[in-house]
Amino acid sequence: MAKSAQLPLHTWLPDAMEGPTPVSALIHAATMVTAGVYLVARMHLLYDWAPAAAATVAVIGGLTALFAATIGTAQIDIKRILAYSTMSQIGYMFLAVGIGAYTAGMFHFMTHAFFKALLFLAAGNVIHAFHEDQDIRHMGNLRAGLPVTFWTFLIGTLSISGFPIVTAGFWSKDEVIRAALSAAGSEYVLGILALITAGLTAFYMFRLFIIAFGWEWLAHDDRHLHEAPPVQTIPIIILAAGAVVAGYIPVASFLSPVFGQPVEVGTLAFWGLAGLTLAASALGFGLAYLLYARRPELAVAWRTRIAPIHALVEHKYYIDELYDRVFVRPGLALARFLSDVLEPRVIDGVVNGVAAFFLLEANEFRGIQTGRVRSYALVTLGGAVGVLVIVALYLGYLPWKLGA
Numbered sequence: 001m002a003k004s005a006q007l008p009l010h011t012w013l014p015d016a017m018e019g020p021t022p023v024s025a026l027i028h029a030a031t032m033v034t035a036g037v038y039l040v041a042r043m044h045l046l047y048d049w050a051p052a053a054a055a056t057v058a059v060i061g062g063l064t065a066l067f068a069a070t071i072g073t074a075q076i077d078i079k080r081i082l083a084y085s086t087m088s089q090i091g092y093m094f095l096a097v098g099i100g101a102y103t104a105g106m107f108h109f110m111t112h113a114f115f116k117a118l119l120f121l122a123a124g125n126v127i128h129a130f131h132e133d134q135d136i137r138h139m140g141n142l143r144a145g146l147p148v149t150f151w152t153f154l155i156g157t158l159s160i161s162g163f164p165i166v167t168a169g170f171w172s173k174d175e176v177i178r179a180a181l182s183a184a185g186s187e188y189v190l191g192i193l194a195l196i197t198a199g200l201t202a203f204y205m206f207r208l209f210i211i212a213f214g215w216e217w218l219a220h221d222d223r224h225l226h227e228a229p230p231v232q233t234i235p236i237i238i239l240a241a242g243a244v245v246a247g248y249i250p251v252a253s254f255l256s257p258v259f260g261q262p263v264e265v266g267t268l269a270f271w272g273l274a275g276l277t278l279a280a281s282a283l284g285f286g287l288a289y290l291l292y293a294r295r296p297e298l299a300v301a302w303r304t305r306i307a308p309i310h311a312l313v314e315h316k317y318y319i320d321e322l323y324d325r326v327f328v329r330p331g332l333a334l335a336r337f338l339s340d341v342l343e344p345r346v347i348d349g350v351v352n353g354v355a356a357f358f359l360l361e362a363n364e365f366r367g368i369q370t371g372r373v374r375s376y377a378l379v380t381l382g383g384a385v386g387v388l389v390i391v392a393l394y395l396g397y398l399p400w401k402l403g404a
Helices: 011-016 020-028 035-042 044-048 052-070 079-098 104-127 147-159 167-180 187-213 230-249 251-259 267-296 296-305 307-315 316-366 375-397 398-404
Strands: none
Touching: 011 020, 011 079, 020 079, 020 104, 020 398, 035 044, 035 079, 035 104, 044 052, 044 079, 052 079, 052 187, 052 316, 079 104, 079 187, 104 147, 104 167, 104 230, 147 167, 147 187, 147 230, 147 267, 147 307, 167 187, 167 230, 167 267, 187 267, 267 296, 296 307, 307 316
């Protein structure tokens, strides 16, 4: 959960977006954060024997997918939107492996690596063009200045939104949603959450695309933006190709020796469930187009009308603030107490007290060390007499003892 940024151990991932964008593309999109999904899938034999644990994985994944998608609808930092998108897509994967659809989860695991790394690297090109500014409200109309980045980012957006047939994201996301909706028992509830999340994903990704890249495809641009050099554009072209063709890789055949054959549904049921996914994505796209391309004033009006809800989502449900009050501030207070009180007064006090005690005793005994031989002889004679007196008392040889 922590490694894959799932609820409630997710807060580190958006903060990690402060790092370089290529690192985000490699570690925070395609490899490290998805390792938790791989771990669960690799240990599927144990989860098959522990249905409660598997159900926990599925529920956490479904809730995380929906939770992160709602947050992504209100963010303005281009990399943070993609971070919450990553969190949401990994939630899809956890949902799949939690309900036993391991092949579907690993399929989305693979396709997500292509389109999310593409989106991060393309976002890095945009940030570079705008001199490290990541606020999508300061961007727009990028087709003329950054044509390669524009088209590849559009391919990534279509893929993550599940554009039908021609994108890898459609096939893998549809497999996850279909597996959840057609599963026996109450898993269909998680399928409904995944379906809602699909609509939200299309909404916030096209919101990002329309605002950051601009819907003014033919408008004149006087900013003289320049495309990134080939070292930055060639990788995103390769990833864009993967975001299209990766959906046709026969993952199910490759993984069948490990997970067995996935449960098949009839053709009618397959296209019916796929139609639900497409309808949800189309609704999300249509809403984004209406609010941010067709009639932007509606977005402002609705944001004002639902201000409390928008503030809640914009502030990420105040979970960061909650963690700050519950963990960070008490932790800092404890650290200050240990640093200012316990360490100097108790730990250092004990050590310094022992040293002071022996220093005091050393000063007391220092007077005995006169350096004169006759003084040492006198002390030795006194000690010998004292020893003889003690021995005599013990043996009862003294006169008053004999008299008694």
